[in-house]
Every structure is written in C-alpha cells, then in structure tokens.
Amino acid sequence: MRITDLQYYLALTDNHNFSQVSQQFHVSQPTVSLAIQRLEKEVGAQLAIRSSHHNIVSLTHAGQVFAQHAQAILEQYNLALTEIGRIDEQSLLLGLPPIIQISYFPEIAGRLSNQALEHLKTVEVGAHKAIQLLQDGKLDASFLGYLEAINQNDFQVLQFDQRxxxxxxxxxxxxxxxxxxxxxxxxxxxxxxxxxxxxxxxxxxxxxxxxxxxxxxxxxxxxxxxxxxxxxxxxxxxxxxxxxxxxxxxxxxxxxxxxxxPQLKVGFVYRKSPILTTEQNTIFNEILAAIHTPML
Amino acid sequence: MRITDLQYYLALTDNHNFSQVSQQFHVSQPTVSLAIQRLEKEVGAQLAIRSSHHNIVSLTHAGQVFAQHAQAILEQYNLALTEIGRIDEQSLLLGLPPIIQISYFPEIAGRLSNQALEHLKTVEVGAHKAIQLLQDGKLDASFLGYLEAINQNDFQVLQFDQRxxxxxxxxxxxxxxxxxxxxxxxxxxxxxxxxxxxxxxxxxxxxxxxxxxxxxxxxxxxxxxxxxxxxxxxxxxxxxxxxxxxxxxxxxxxxxxxxxxPQLKVGFVYRKSPILTTEQNTIFNEILAAIHTPML
DNA sequence: CAAAGTTATTAATTTTTTTAATAGCAAGGG
DNA sequence: CCCTTGCTATTAAAAAAATTAATAACTTTG
Known part of the structure; x- marks a missing residue:
C-alpha cells in the first residue's frame, strides 16, 4: 500500500469522480482507476461503487470504513513530515496564550537560564489553537489558560496555578x-x-x-x-x-x-512521550522545573 | 512511501541490523538497505546511523521521531484490515463484562427485537480489555462496568445506570x-x-x-x-x-x-463516529434506545 | 439515436524494486 | 599483522510494478 494511492482514494471520497481526481494529481485517469483497484485487492473488499452514470461514485460500507483509516494514516504521514522538517531548528517552539504572556511568562522566563531563553521561541495562541498545533506537530509544547479541566488523551496537561x-x-x-x-x-x-x-x-x-x-x-x-x-x-x-x-x-x-x-487555570501541555534533542530536552526540563516552583 | 518500507524500518528499530531484518521478511539485504534509503530520501533526513561495526545501527533524532509515526501508521493500517475483514459478518459484536451480563443484560435483551438479538454477538470482556479491543477494531461497541468515570478521547461513553x-x-x-x-x-x-x-x-x-x-x-x-x-x-x-x-x-x-x-457505574461505549451497515445501525439504535430507558 | 461523460481494459513504455554479486569497512582472533 | 567474520553499500541486470495513450464499453441526456 502506497501513500499516493491513499491520497487518490481520499480525493475520490471527496470528489466521487475518477477523472477529476486524476486531473487533480496530474496523472492519467487509468492511474487512479488502477490505484483504487490495487487498494481494493489489498484490503480484500470493494471500496467504491462505480457507475458510468455522470458524477456518481459512491462508497461501499468497507469504503467508508477505509476512508477513515486512510485519513488517519495520511494525517500521521503529514505529521511525520512536518515534525521531521522542524528538527533542524534546535529551538523549542512554545505556544503562549496572551494572558499567560502577560501574567505568568515574565516570572517563568526569569527562572530560565540565558541558554534556554535564547533557544526558546514562542507563538501566540489560544488554548484551542494550541492543542490543534500540538496535534499537527507544529508546536513542541504550550502554555494554556482555561476555566474547565482539559482532557486530552495523547497529551500531558500539568496545571501549575489557578487564580x-x-x-x-x-x-x-x-x-x-x-x-x-x-x-x-x-x-x-x-x-x-x-x-x-x-x-x-x-x-x-x-x-x-x-x-x-x-x-x-x-x-x-x-x-x-x-x-x-x-x-x-x-x-x-x-x-x-x-x-x-x-x-x-x-x-x-x-x-x-x-x-x-470562574478560576483561571494555568497549565503546561505537551505530548506524552515527546522525542526531543538533548538541547531541547534541557530547555524543556528547565521549564518544568520553573513551573513546579509556586508562582507569586 | 510504502507500508512494507515502514515495516522494514520498524523491524530495524527493534533489530538494529539490516541483514536480520532482511531475513525476517525473506528478502535480500539490499532490499532493506534501499528501502531505508528511500524513506530517508522521502522524509528528507537521515534516520539510521550505520556502522559496519558488528550489530550497531542506531537511530538519529529524526529516526526516533519517525519511528513513532511509522508505528502509528502501521497500527492504523492493521486496524483498517481487521475492521474491513469483520464487515462481512452482519452482526454487531458487543463486549459484555460478566457483571453486566448477569445484572443488566437480561433486562436490556428483553427490550430488543428478535431481529436485533439474532444478529447480536457478545464477547465476555472486562472494561480494560473492552477498550483495548475497540481500539483494535475487534469490537463494535461494549458495555462497561466501572467505579471511576472513564475518559477516552476517541470514544463515546454513555453512563446509563449507577447502583x-x-x-x-x-x-x-x-x-x-x-x-x-x-x-x-x-x-x-x-x-x-x-x-x-x-x-x-x-x-x-x-x-x-x-x-x-x-x-x-x-x-x-x-x-x-x-x-x-x-x-x-x-x-x-x-x-x-x-x-x-x-x-x-x-x-x-x-x-x-x-x-x-463505591458505586457500580454502568455504561455503553463506542467509537465516536462509528461506521455501520444499515443492519448494524438498526441493532445499534435499538440498544441505545434500550439503555436510555431507566433500568429497574 | 447521437453526444457527452464516465470508468475499465489493454498493450507498450517507463519507472521502480529486487536481486545476486561484490566491494568495502571495522573488529577480533590467531 | 593478516585473515576471518559480520556487517552495509553499490553495482548492473532482471523482475515487477506503475503509468500511459488509445480505446472499449457503458449510461444518461437531449
């Protein structure tokens, strides 16, 4: 199974038209046709119901199930590419909601070494956007301000203050x-x-x-x-x-x-098992140490 | 990017040995060697640090990051295959912890139509195992007995009784x-x-x-x-x-x-957006209706 | 019934993957 | 020291797979 085949398939689930998909990807129509046939052979089930009827390609039940997985796989694939693409920058990219930037970050920054501060880059984001970016691999960690406890399976949320x-x-x-x-x-x-x-x-x-x-x-x-x-x-x-x-x-x-x-709850969120370079890890641990010391 | 390449790569992260991986998959050693080179070219980063030194292939930072994603992709791929493999059986496969089977299921079953009962298959599982099987696509839904609220991002948990x-x-x-x-x-x-x-x-x-x-x-x-x-x-x-x-x-x-x-909490759990055949959906809705009527 | 729009099939071509053979490298043993 | 062992990379040839252009075949629509 190839990623490109999945891309064709997912485009087809949007499009419901083999020819249009082929144009979208600048390949010939049989390429798409054969790609879908390959997928069907590999998963052992018909995925799309073709009809020379204008415009109507529908998905079988298996096709719908497969579409979900195909999407998940592609997301993971893109995630891998963006994350690996970001590796060269040795800095730690941190989400920082405006309120935290004003009320907390000065104090936290004061507790970090120059070395850490130099390699720390921040992006202004709200709590919702922060989680989104973390999921997309576009942030390494983020501060969060929120009112109700946040529950995110794949992420570790450390609440370190509340006022x-x-x-x-x-x-x-x-x-x-x-x-x-x-x-x-x-x-x-x-x-x-x-x-x-x-x-x-x-x-x-x-x-x-x-x-x-x-x-x-x-x-x-x-x-x-x-x-x-x-x-x-x-x-x-x-x-x-x-x-x-x-x-x-x-x-x-x-x-x-x-x-x-309502209480403003302030937390720090990151992937449960982050893979960081040693440089990033140093900064990361400094931040963890900083937020584990009570705020004034 | 092909799934087989990812499989080679993941085996390599276990093995740290190209030749052994090639034997594992019954292909020649250059096949693995070239597969990894292809991956490295596609993600744009070196993944493995080779050494003709006996036995030592280590992963770069990018390689470690990529290993996580490769694993996630493979899991999703296997999930797709098992789920699609289960489609032909038109029945709904339900997890049923022993306590629920004894204390609740007789009443719930009584509320279902014969048609639904016929196509309902149950598997005896504890709460933990149930979630595991749901995640692996080996169950469509499950009853759960638990003491503390269960929080699972990708799943919908409906608690319908407590005693x-x-x-x-x-x-x-x-x-x-x-x-x-x-x-x-x-x-x-x-x-x-x-x-x-x-x-x-x-x-x-x-x-x-x-x-x-x-x-x-x-x-x-x-x-x-x-x-x-x-x-x-x-x-x-x-x-x-x-x-x-x-x-x-x-x-x-x-x-x-x-x-x-402690209170026994009784719930029903299923994937947030389950894709079901119309037959399965009928059964599913009957179950939802049944548990929405208060228990005696 | 012809025209337009669709997907499948085919055979030829191109690209990619695999292989066997072999080179090259480092460590360890005599 | 050199030979052997155990490893990975590189080749060139062979095999396999993917892509294409051409075209068939089918359905709806006017």
Missing amino acids: PFEIVVANDHPLATRPTISFKELADQNFILLKGSFIHKQAFEQLAQANHLQPNILFSSSEPYAILNLVSQNRGIGFMVSSKNIQHPDVKFIPLSDPEQ | PFEIVVANDHPLATRPTISFKELADQNFILLKGSFIHKQAFEQLAQANHLQPNILFSSSEPYAILNLVSQNRGIGFMVSSKNIQHPDVKFIPLSDPEQ
Whole structure:
C-alpha cells in the first residue's frame, strides 16, 4: 500500500469522480482507476461503487470504513513530515496564550537560564489553537489558560496555578474601599475588558449569566495597561486576573465574593512521550522545573 | 512511501541490523538497505546511523521521531484490515463484562427485537480489555462496568445506570433485621465474593482500605447463585450489586451505610463516529434506545 | 439515436524494486 | 599483522510494478 494511492482514494471520497481526481494529481485517469483497484485487492473488499452514470461514485460500507483509516494514516504521514522538517531548528517552539504572556511568562522566563531563553521561541495562541498545533506537530509544547479541566488523551496537561478573576477600580472609585464585591452589585457599571483573551470573555459571560445580568461593556483593549489607565480615570471598571506583573498606582484589584466564580487555570501541555534533542530536552526540563516552583 | 518500507524500518528499530531484518521478511539485504534509503530520501533526513561495526545501527533524532509515526501508521493500517475483514459478518459484536451480563443484560435483551438479538454477538470482556479491543477494531461497541468515570478521547461513553454495592446475608443471620450496615461492622465476617469480576473485587478492596480492615474472604465463585446459596446456608456473607435478576428466597440484600461508598457505574461505549451497515445501525439504535430507558 | 461523460481494459513504455554479486569497512582472533 | 567474520553499500541486470495513450464499453441526456 502506497501513500499516493491513499491520497487518490481520499480525493475520490471527496470528489466521487475518477477523472477529476486524476486531473487533480496530474496523472492519467487509468492511474487512479488502477490505484483504487490495487487498494481494493489489498484490503480484500470493494471500496467504491462505480457507475458510468455522470458524477456518481459512491462508497461501499468497507469504503467508508477505509476512508477513515486512510485519513488517519495520511494525517500521521503529514505529521511525520512536518515534525521531521522542524528538527533542524534546535529551538523549542512554545505556544503562549496572551494572558499567560502577560501574567505568568515574565516570572517563568526569569527562572530560565540565558541558554534556554535564547533557544526558546514562542507563538501566540489560544488554548484551542494550541492543542490543534500540538496535534499537527507544529508546536513542541504550550502554555494554556482555561476555566474547565482539559482532557486530552495523547497529551500531558500539568496545571501549575489557578487564580480568581478580580474587579479593578480606581482608587477614588466608591467601591474602592470594599474588601470584596459580588458580581451582581456591578449591574450598572461600565466594563473595560481585555480584548483577544477568550478566557476573560468566557469567565465574564459565565458570571453575567449566573447573575442574570447583561453588563455593559464600554471598551475592550488588548493592552492591559490601557485598561488600567482608563480605569484609573474612572471611565469604567476592569475585570482581570490579578498578577504582580500588572500593576498601576491609581487602581485597586478587589476580589469577587460570589460563591461560584470562574478560576483561571494555568497549565503546561505537551505530548506524552515527546522525542526531543538533548538541547531541547534541557530547555524543556528547565521549564518544568520553573513551573513546579509556586508562582507569586 | 510504502507500508512494507515502514515495516522494514520498524523491524530495524527493534533489530538494529539490516541483514536480520532482511531475513525476517525473506528478502535480500539490499532490499532493506534501499528501502531505508528511500524513506530517508522521502522524509528528507537521515534516520539510521550505520556502522559496519558488528550489530550497531542506531537511530538519529529524526529516526526516533519517525519511528513513532511509522508505528502509528502501521497500527492504523492493521486496524483498517481487521475492521474491513469483520464487515462481512452482519452482526454487531458487543463486549459484555460478566457483571453486566448477569445484572443488566437480561433486562436490556428483553427490550430488543428478535431481529436485533439474532444478529447480536457478545464477547465476555472486562472494561480494560473492552477498550483495548475497540481500539483494535475487534469490537463494535461494549458495555462497561466501572467505579471511576472513564475518559477516552476517541470514544463515546454513555453512563446509563449507577447502583451501590450491597451486603447479602441469610434471612436468619443476626444482621438480617438491620436496614443498613456499615462496612466496618463486618470485620469478623467471612465473605463470599464474585470471582472474575474485577469491579467487585476493586470495590470491596476500596471499602476495606477506607475502613482499615482486612476482611476474610472465604470463597469466590463466578456463579452468583452459588454465592447466594452459600450465603443462605450461613457459610458467609456476600458483597454484590443488587439486581432484580439475582434473587434468592432465603437471602436479603442490605445497603451499606458508609458515607463514601463505591458505586457500580454502568455504561455503553463506542467509537465516536462509528461506521455501520444499515443492519448494524438498526441493532445499534435499538440498544441505545434500550439503555436510555431507566433500568429497574 | 447521437453526444457527452464516465470508468475499465489493454498493450507498450517507463519507472521502480529486487536481486545476486561484490566491494568495502571495522573488529577480533590467531 | 593478516585473515576471518559480520556487517552495509553499490553495482548492473532482471523482475515487477506503475503509468500511459488509445480505446472499449457503458449510461444518461437531449
């Protein structure tokens, strides 16, 4: 069985037309015809039901089953090629969601050696995209921010921190003296949110829904300091995970008192048995050591 | 890329010897040599480090990465062959753990049409083995008995019932009048357990451990009625999930009062997007309908 | 019933794979 | 040291497999 035959077959399952497949791959029509016959002989079952009827090639039951496996094989094949293609770059390619980049990565980076930092490349991705890229072999590992535990069979997810979302108000805001605030007290406030952070939005909506509110969102910025500035001018209030990396003299972070509140969970994810060069492995272990030390 | 080349390569990763691989596959040594060269050319990287040195062929980093993918591809290939090989039998092959066979399957079978029952074949398997066989394409679906939620990415697990384990005593046993019993009261009892049911054993040990006991197990039988008989003769007490399919006039099932007690969870598992013949699909849907009706 | 669109078959050609023979290399034993 | 042993690579020839162009055969459609 050859990979090209599988490619023809998979194209056929899309196309339902031998001739078109042959054109797609710049080969003659009998090539495709014979390729499919070869496959059928090898698996011992008819895969496609041909009809000189215009346009209609349908799959047998075996053909449908086989299509799934053919796809899986091709994916694995492509994965192999991209992964091996990436080997020469001796760096470790890391996914980094925006929130982590802001709130955690400075601290983690501080714990890494220069040698490790030099060979570390990061790509900005959300949690969903990160898993996708890992699956495609386009990332070696990724940080993740999420609200609900992530379960991915083939990947190891290490959760290394968790912290609540807080309300940000100006120091001279009426709420600034409060030790805690419940979300439903904020029905009339204007919110300034973090743009591009799917997680902040998700957490915000979760709280809004639980409290049956539809809070007004004044503005979204992808730059946390822009938000703190606007908050300090009392243009609105913020909703953000507190972090020692995000500070402003004129604003105050106030915890929520809601009994059920979303928590930002922060994790590190990688293939269960990653094969790394010794250089990559060194960096990898440094990162693992860094996240195993509690965050401030 | 051909499957046979991958087979040679994988054998080589075991063997570290081109000549032995060639003998294994009854081909000449240059065949293997050239196959590996072809692979290396196709993936664009050296895979094996040869040495005319006796016995030492080692893998490059790329070679190790590629070995993983080669294995995955071969597994998928074999899976395709076995699955397609099973298609002709028009029946649905179902895994059935012993406990389910005794406690649930009679009721479920009663809800199926004759047509469905005729084409249903069952294989006795534990939960672990069931998932293994599903992954190998050797089962279409399986019932599962388990204590802790099962998480399997590629499979759909429907939990359709859950019930506690109970103590079985003879009607004239001193404990027979009790509405409930706590497990730690049973330290001095002789137990008669269900043999071959990994789940019963696991639940029993869980309770024993939680109560810091090492209860005496008098006997294990794989036949539930043998247990009930012995219990009725006051030879010992039983530990079993109650079921209307397992009854005996001279014994009584008594619930445990322990706050934390294991529950037998009963589920049905199948590939997320199963491809079934229309006949199989009919049976499949009947089973789904049957388990969606609450059990007695 | 002819035209258009499809897949299968055939025989010739081309490409790829396999082989037998052999070269070449390194280690180990006398 | 040299010969033997055990290995892989390289050849050139042979065998096998894949591809093609040409064409047959079939079905629907106008």
